[in-house]
Amino acid sequence: MKKEYTIIGKPVPKQDAKIRVTGRAVYGHDIEIPGMLHGAILRTAHPRAEFELDTSAARKLPGVVCVITGDDVDTNNISYKRDHPILKKGVTGCIRDEIAAVAAESKEIAEEAIRLIKVKYKIKKGVFCPEEALRENAPRINPYSSGKFSHPNIAEVFHYEHGDVEEQRKRSKVILSRRFTLPRMTHACMATSNITASFSPVDGKLLLYSSTQVPFLYQRDMAHALKMNPSDIRIIQPVIGGGFGSKLDMYPFEPICALLSIKTGRPVQLLYSREEEFIASPTRQPMIIDLTAGIDEKGRFTFREVNILKDNGAYTSWGATTPFVIMQAFSSLYKVPACRFDAKAVYTNNVFAGSFRGYGNPQATFALERMIDLLADEIGISKTEIRRINANEKGEVTGQGLHYETCGHRECLDTVITASENKRTISPSENKQRFLKGIGYASMLHVGGGAKIYRSDGCGTTLKIDPYGFCTVITGSNEIGQGSETVLAMIACEEMGIDLSRIKVINTDTDVKPWDVGVHASRTSFVAGNSLLGAIRLLKEKLSKKAAQLLGESDATMNYTKGQIVSAVSGASIALDKVVREMHFSEPGELAIASYFYEPSSRFQDKAFKGNVSGTYAFASQAIEVEVDTYTGNIRVKDIWVAQDVGKVLNPLLLDGQIQGGVVQGIGYALSEELLMKDGKILNPNFHNYKLLTASDIPEIHFYPVETLDKQGPYGAKGVGEAPLIPTAAAIANAVADALQAEILDLPITPEKVLRIIAGKKAEKN
Amino acid sequence: MKKTVKRVKVKQEESVSLSLTVNGNRHVLKVRPAALLLDVLRDVLKLKGTKPGCHEGECGACTVLVNDIPVNSCLYLAVRAEGKKITTVEGLTGPGGALSAVQNALVEEGAVQCGFCTPGMAISMQALLNTHKSRKKSGRGTKSLSRDDIKKHFEGNLCRCTGYVKIIDAAEKLLAQSE
Numbered sequence A: 001m002k003k004e005y006t007i008i009g010k011p012v013p014k015q016d017a018k019i020r021v022t023g024r025a026v027y028g029h030d031i032e033i034p035g036m037l038h039g040a041i042l043r044t045a046h047p048r049a050e051f052e053l054d055t056s057a058a059r060k061l062p063g064v065v066c067v068i069t070g071d072d073v074d075t076n077n078i079s080y081k082r083d084h085p086i087l088k089k090g091v092t093g094c095i096r097d098e099i100a101a102v103a104a105e106s107k108e109i110a111e112e113a114i115r116l117i118k119v120k121y122k123i124k125k126g127v128f129c130p131e132e133a134l135r136e137n138a139p140r141i142n143p144y145s146s147g148k149f150s151h152p153n154i155a156e157v158f159h160y161e162h163g164d165v166e167e168q169r170k171r172s173k174v175i176l177s178r179r180f181t182l183p184r185m186t187h188a189c190m191a192t193s194n195i196t197a198s199f200s201p202v203d204g205k206l207l208l209y210s211s212t213q214v215p216f217l218y219q220r221d222m223a224h225a226l227k228m229n230p231s232d233i234r235i236i237q238p239v240i241g242g243g244f245g246s247k248l249d250m251y252p253f254e255p256i257c258a259l260l261s262i263k264t265g266r267p268v269q270l271l272y273s274r275e276e277e278f279i280a281s282p283t284r285q286p287m288i289i290d291l292t293a294g295i296d297e298k299g300r301f302t303f304r305e306v307n308i309l310k311d312n313g314a315y316t317s318w319g320a321t322t323p324f325v326i327m328q329a330f331s332s333l334y335k336v337p338a339c340r341f342d343a344k345a346v347y348t349n350n351v352f353a354g355s356f357r358g359y360g361n362p363q364a365t366f367a368l369e370r371m372i373d374l375l376a377d378e379i380g381i382s383k384t385e386i387r388r389i390n391a392n393e394k395g396e397v398t399g400q401g402l403h404y405e406t407c408g409h410r411e412c413l414d415t416v417i418t419a420s421e422n423k424r425t426i427s428p429s430e431n432k433q434r435f436l437k438g439i440g441y442a443s444m445l446h447v448g449g450g451a452k453i454y455r456s457d458g459c460g461t462t463l464k465i466d467p468y469g470f471c472t473v474i475t476g477s478n479e480i481g482q483g484s485e486t487v488l489a490m491i492a493c494e495e496m497g498i499d500l501s502r503i504k505v506i507n508t509d510t511d512v513k514p515w516d517v518g519v520h521a522s523r524t525s526f527v528a529g530n531s532l533l534g535a536i537r538l539l540k541e542k543l544s545k546k547a548a549q550l551l552g553e554s555d556a557t558m559n560y561t562k563g564q565i566v567s568a569v570s571g572a573s574i575a576l577d578k579v580v581r582e583m584h585f586s587e588p589g590e591l592a593i594a595s596y597f598y599e600p601s602s603r604f605q606d607k608a609f610k611g612n613v614s615g616t617y618a619f620a621s622q623a624i625e626v627e628v629d630t631y632t633g634n635i636r637v638k639d640i641w642v643a644q645d646v647g648k649v650l651n652p653l654l655l656d657g658q659i660q661g662g663v664v665q666g667i668g669y670a671l672s673e674e675l676l677m678k679d680g681k682i683l684n685p686n687f688h689n690y691k692l693l694t695a696s697d698i699p700e701i702h703f704y705p706v707e708t709l710d711k712q713g714p715y716g717a718k719g720v721g722e723a724p725l726i727p728t729a730a731a732i733a734n735a736v737a738d739a740l741q742a743e744i745l746d747l748p749i750t751p752e753k754v755l756r757i758i759a760g761k762k763a764e765k766n
Numbered sequence B: 001m002k003k004t005v006k007r008v009k010v011k012q013e014e015s016v017s018l019s020l021t022v023n024g025n026r027h028v029l030k031v032r033p034a035a036l037l038l039d040v041l042r043d044v045l046k047l048k049g050t051k052p053g054c055h056e057g058e059c060g061a062c063t064v065l066v067n068d069i070p071v072n073s074c075l076y077l078a079v080r081a082e083g084k085k086i087t088t089v090e091g092l093t094g095p096g097g098a099l100s101a102v103q104n105a106l107v108e109e110g111a112v113q114c115g116f117c118t119p120g121m122a123i124s125m126q127a128l129l130n131t132h133k134s135r136k137k138s139g140r141g142t143k144s145l146s147r148d149d150i151k152k153h154f155e156g157n158l159c160r161c162t163g164y165v166k167i168i169d170a171a172e173k174l175l176a177q178s179e
């Protein structure tokens, strides 16, 4: 029997929606501090060049307070590999490169000053393709690369394997090899990147209003960059206008803004223009995936051999580490007895890649799920049957060591297959017309209970009840629009028996909140939720004891409901706020406060990349129907059936929103989004030419949550944030391939590509 | 309603004087001739609810009503608004902070995530509701709007978080209620 909850599982609107919908929410762009200056950055005009600067005219412009170049600052390199100088000195590596910065009395003056800086370039030939970068005589692209790999332009390598690939190769009835090519996609958050820095020369403290997703790692990175003490840096997060992984790293503009504030002793604000946002933000990693896969005569997968070449760009941000996630998909999505995996991130003079919702998984899933369709065709099994035969199961421990204590894969598959079959009504004759219809399927596996990639994947919570019976949740986690604040408030409401309107969530200040590793890996509801539950347990012990004493009961078993603490034995009750007052004001007084730190049960991977890295795993399947216009090449996504193992639905309203938003990003990845580059320059840095979907492009999205009630999750819940985007492009590509009866091996599937395929097929026929 | 006149000083050499009525309040200010309405609203009048998403007329985050017509305030010269009636997201909220029907629908339907697109969406939705109501009143709008019509209406407002579904749901529900 399912447990009855008061509020968990109910559609509760976002707690912070009202301030946002009235225009009262303060985003980074809205901050104004008295005496504040405006910052601007000069970026290189050429991706690979030597340069000399003349800043004299800019320094003389009235209203300019400070101009800095690489020569004026003493900083450490930043980024995951510490291979990224904040202000470049003498040479540039990519078109994002910051070569000087200005602080001035107004935005206009700052921009004018940037224009007055004279730069003399000696242009050098750049390397814009990873294969070329690996040639023997290729120039060394990043002077700070570790150089510990076989080629100086390799930033990172991953090798993983399980099972006996050669043995499985022999057992295979069919073996196929294909090369898949994935594009560069950008986050395009509606709020452009921003920061406001306020340094106090009086006490040496630096206050940053930053939209980072990882405040504590950011604090550490900032301190390293500026050679400061981390505790002297306080991060306050204003309301954040979209993250999706783009704010997982610290980028040069942030320490630059801090430096401008340190140098001037005044607050400085730096806001990206939309063009700058397109040029200077990290991207999803473009990659080439060579996949060889086998299948036996019964339709069971035998092995996968994977070789990945990733364009790292000129510096190493988190993009280089996406193989951690990519290899999970190849090793553990559907049962497979053997897998060999190699991935290389290679320096080029392109812009650098970062983390983006799904973290490599959409790319991996695209290759894998496309390959499954090809294998099915080759061996003569239906596309649905092949997936059912190989689906993951509860209790499975995969070759890589992931433990599926709960697993909704099969149920997800069955759900979308049945739902789509019931709705679909195409007769084969229909597909001879102008519009061709097709259906595609794909599944995904992703971490659902955090991901052990840093020393701690934990989250701390301090919980406080005040003498008026209001509850304050001080959580390490943060809100980037996904609704974590609301989910935490709901948990506190459920457990403490306090009305939602009496619960406050504090999550924006590193000086106040306890440690948390940050918003990533779909972990917040799971990790922060469990952390809060732990704090609630501790606080209730205190409160129950006091309540028992006040009620004259010997047993402190209490229920919490409607602001009352009720004895489970006698039914006698006492108001919660009264108990708190009695605690605070008695002799000796005691605070109604408890703190708890939750660290998931997951483990670091070993050197061979094996281990159970997450508290639980999430699964999802999608079935997607498309209609291809053979005259124009346009693809219309008609219906999407989504089933996702979410463990337990905590808030259906917010869950739906996460699913729909993710799926639509996935459609964009499949059909329209690509940051186009030529010779290291971005060709489409605006919303006119970088095609985001609009409301008119949105298909019917049918969502079926699958509840597996994982015992690790809060109320059984698993992470949900990234999953909806991961299989979408794969399923769409499969559907288009089905409609056109053609192979699709790269994204995005633009009308031009569709028309080329159709023309190719016609030519073949003649 | 009582009209208040606020005077705002602007440091600009060559500026023109301008009278704007924003959310029912009349303002007399001096602005550069090239100043954009978005910047005047945000930087001079400090009405920061209107959001700058692109400054190039593509995202719709900056949408406001000028004489009840939705415009991208980032492309609209402030001087063009002389004497006209401007409504920003702040102007949707009623006295005492009561949410308007549009704002309520967005909150209740879960159509707000990061919320950066939301002020623009809310204004666009208000415009849709206004036209719908006035068409009905004048007897021109016998046919109710289809879901596709509603989607079309929001084409000028980009949202990266929600996937639009709940925004469209909110609009649909609102229009149905006004039937």
Ligand code: FES
Pocket: B051, B052, B053, B054, B055, B056, B057, B058, B059, B060, B061, B062, B063, B072, B073, B074, B075
């Ligand atoms: S800011 Fe005006 S349309 Fe984007």
Ligand code: FES
Pocket: A190, A241, A242, A481, B111, B112, B113, B114, B115, B116, B117, B118, B158, B159, B160, B161, B162
């Ligand atoms: S809610 Fe974030 S852009 Fe629309």
